[in-house]
Amino acid sequence: MEALFFYLFGGLAVITALVTITRRDAVTSAFWLIACFLNVAALFAMLSAQFIAVMQILIYAGAIMVFFLFVTMFLGEPRRVRLNRGRAIPLISTVTVLLLAYLLMRITNTQHRGFPSISDSYGSVAMVSRKLLVDYVFLFEVTGLLLLVAVIGAVYVARKPRTGVGEGEGHV
Amino acid sequence: MFDASVGLNHYLLLSVLLFVIGVAGVIFRRNAIIMFMSIELMLTSVNLTILAYSRYLGDHTGHVLVLFVFAVAAAEAAVGLAILVELFRKRDTVDVDRFRQLME
Structure with missing residues (x-):
């Protein structure tokens, strides 16, 4: 099943x-x-x-x-966008197939590995959040900072271009 | 490899397929938005690997790592798409081969 x-x-x-x-x-x-x-x-x-x-x-x-x-x-x-890279297709197809072959080779030369049995609480919110908010709480806080910086950066980059003197400058 | 019971190798194989499809999307296409979406697909396939190993080892650390990958992917999408919007304003296209300089 x-x-x-x-x-x-x-x-x-x-x-x-x-x-x-x-x-x-x-x-x-x-x-x-x-x-x-x-x-x-x-x-x-x-x-x-x-x-x-x-x-x-x-x-x-x-x-x-x-x-x-x-x-x-x-x-x-x-x-306006062309579909793909016309002239380079043979080269990049080769690269893609080689990458696929390499990755497949790396994972198929191993034994079949079944999953062990686990307790019912595995993957529950309680278990994951204990790991997240106790063991890795510093990284959790840093992630919040990362998201804040990303939001500020995104707003700064995509802000409206200044159309006239004074506009945009004072209201950003 | 194709036993009746699904094991770690099955998830790794599926993850490899999704990852290579993502790589193909990035290097074959010219549309910057679809390239971004292919990168998200690659991130998701790596998340699948992490969770499969997490399940295999019976440990929750992989789940925490996947949550961090979610946050970084959201930040990357926000900044990347903002840059894309700005490029579209300047060049009127999202064809990556037309972006050849940073300043003008």
């Missing part, structure tokens, strides 16, 4: 990922990527990481992808 769900969600994740990178329109791409993230969230749940699975849906499929969609629709005009 578990294997069935693994192949179902895993196959769907790979298919939706392939569709994501082959769409011409970035908005269509973003919706397919959301579908891919939902499938990956199901796989996270199968790995007993329930809390991370919910966060994957809320943060990735929710917040980050809505942000992508917002920016894509804000920019518009997808026709």
Whole structure:
């Protein structure tokens, strides 16, 4: 039963990922990527990481992808972009296939490693948050600082260009 | 490799496939937004690896690491897309091959 769900969600994740990178329109791409993230969230749940699975849906499929969609629709005009790199395709295909072969070689020459049995509380909010807020609380605080700096940087970079003297300067 | 029971290797294989699809998306496409989305796909595939190993070792440290990856991905998306919006204002395109200089 578990294997069935693994192949179902895993196959769907790979298919939706392939569709994501082959769409011409970035908005269509973003919706397919959301579908891919939902499938990956199901796989996270199968790995007993329930809390991370919910966060994957809320943060990735929710917040980050809505942000992508917002920016894509804000920019518009997808026709100006050529689909891919015409002349370099043989070279970069070779590089991609070599990378795939190398990674596959690294993971397939090992024995089958089954998952050990674990307690029911594994992956629960209590266990993860104890790890996060007791053992790694300093990194947690630094992450908050990182997000603050990112927000300030994003607002500074994307602020409205100054159109006239005094405007923008005083209101930023 | 294809036993009835799903083990660590199955998740690693799936993670490799998703990662290489992400790499292909970054190096094949010219649309900067789709390249960004491919990077998010690569980050997610690495998260899958981390969680699979976490499950294999029965330890919660990987879950914390994945949460930090979420935060860094959000920050990266915010700053990257802000830069993209600014570039689009200046150049009127998101084709990465047309971006050849930082200043003008």
